[in-house]
Amino acid sequence: MRLILLGPPGAGKGTQAEILVSAYGIPQLSTGNILRAAIAEKTPMGLAAKEIMDRGDLVSDEIVNGIVSERLDHEDCKPGFILDGFPRTIPQAGALDKMLAEKGMGLDAVVEITADPDVLVARVINRAKESNRADDNPDVIRNRLSVYSEQTAPLVEFYRGKGLLKSVDGMQPVDEVTAAIRRAVHN
Numbered sequence: 001m002r003l004i005l006l007g008p009p010g011a012g013k014g015t016q017a018e019i020l021v022s023a024y025g026i027p028q029l030s031t032g033n034i035l036r037a038a039i040a041e042k043t044p045m046g047l048a049a050k051e052i053m054d055r056g057d058l059v060s061d062e063i064v065n066g067i068v069s070e071r072l073d074h075e076d077c078k079p080g081f082i083l084d085g086f087p088r089t090i091p092q093a094g095a096l097d098k099m100l101a102e103k104g105m106g107l108d109a110v111v112e113i114t115a116d117p118d119v120l121v122a123r124v125i126n127r128a129k130e131s132n133r134a135d136d137n138p139d140v141i142r143n144r145l146s147v148y149s150e151q152t153a154p155l156v157e158f159y160r161g162k163g164l165l166k167s168v169d170g171m172q173p174v175d176e177v178t179a180a181i182r183r184a185v186h187n
């Protein structure tokens with residue numbers, strides 16, 4: 001199963017990805033988590049990404065494309081993977097298509113988790129209390145939401161055009177969202 005989870009910050013991509021990891025026995029590839037680990041380890045990539053992420057802007061396509069291409073070559077991705085937070089721009093989606101074609105892999109589905117923008121701000125502010133994420137504060141969240149609508153939302157039409165898009169209502173309880181995703185990918 002090769003899946004992309006698409007949706008605005010706070011829609012529940014990370015939560016659902018973790019559940020699907022155990023359900024399908026495939027890894028979650030979260031570019032956000034990989035970048036945060038690089039920041040914690042103070043690697044050159046982490047140092048370059050930190051300020052950009054703290055503002056809620058997007059790290060360069062070159063950096064994230066490199067992360068994903070390298071990660072897809074790991075043995076654990078053979079049975080499949082769940083991409084969470086990538087692609088986030090049309091050029092990233094183009095780069096992903098190219099990488100997958102080169103690696104002889106195809107996507108099974110792109111699941112869009114939809115959510116009401118007001119609820120998203122509240123959810124992310126709430127998450128900030130536990131997460132220690134520098135980008136989980138109200139101003140940065142608003143910027144992340146507008147970056148999402150400008151740069152990432154166009155991917156919905158991109159994947160609809162490829163016949164891969166499935167939309168799931170992310171405003172339902174967590175287990176109902178999971179059930180909806182499972183139904184969507186098996187159709």
Ligand code: ADP
Pocket residue numbers: 008009010013031032033035052053054056057058059060061064084085086087088092135144
């Ligand atoms: P969320 O889904 O809550 O927005 P993520 O953990 O996916 O959070 O991403 C946090 C930050 O990491 C983003 O705001 C961005 O700066 C950076 N980032 C993650 N994935 C990408 C990507 N594919 N392209 C560019 N920047 C990214």
